[in-house]
Amino acid sequence: MRFVLASASPARLSVLRSAGIEPLVRVSGVDEEAVTRAVPEAGPAELVTALATAKADSVVAEVAAEVPEAVVVGCDSMLLMSDGEIVGKPGTTEAAAERWTHNSGTEGQLITGHSIVRLQRGEVTARTEGSLGTTVRFGTPTAAELEAYLATGEPLHVAGGFTLEGFGGWFIEGVDGDPSSVLGISLPLTRKLLTEVGVSVVDLWKSDAE
Known part of the structure; x- marks a missing residue:
């Protein structure tokens, strides 16, 4: 049984490795805007959750042919801002600057969707999904600090325009909820979802460490 991560996120990969799993990575290439529409x-x-499911489903056929005994895990995160707008990756420096100007000194909720597909003998035998929200308390960087942060390029390519584990961590006052969810994959929720498809996470520790 292998754990397959349908994501190119280095943060998700790092979380899993730190928690005892060395996943196979199969990038989905899903058109997120099309799924949203x-x-x-x-x-x-x-x-x-729809985005996470689309990512998992997009690699299932490839994984089934390669690793017939596996759990395929798709994740997606977006930030629900204080004004009720839901946003993903800013994509541009201008959009990231606008997000930070709006979020500074406020709270937002980072919502991560999870989708798990179980494969046995190359066939889908079970699937489940879920989501988790974690409150993020934003600090107030100075104009010079924000300019320097934007110049790193980091906030352009991450959900909500911030990270907890990178440069952005200097400007996050705290989180209320599951920190791993803010990093892109909730370990406790993933464990529960794995149980729903008949897999114990501790068995994945053993198999993936071999």
Whole structure:
């Protein structure tokens, strides 16, 4: 049984490795904007879960042919800002600057969707999904600090325009909830979802460490 991460996120990979799992990484390449357009009435939790499911499903056929005994895990994160807007990766320096200007000194909720597909003998035998929200308390960087942070390029490519484990951590006052979820994959929720498809996370520790 192998743990397959359907994500290119280095933060998710780092979290899993630190927690005893060396996953196979298979990048989904899902068109996130297309998935978002397909569920226009979805709430924040539904949206991130739909994105996570799309990512997991997109690599299932490839994984089934390569590793017939596996759990495929897809994740997606977005930030629900204090004004109720749900946002993903800023993509541009201008968008990241706007996010930080808005979020400074406020709280937002980082919502991460999770989707797990179990494969046995190359066939899908079970699937489950879920989401988790964690409150993030933003500090107030000075204009010079924000300019320097934007210049690193880091906030352009991460959900909500910030990180907890990187340069952005200097400007996060705290989190209320599961820190691993803010990093992109909730360990406790993933453990519970694995149980729902009949897999114990401790067995993945053993198999992936061999």
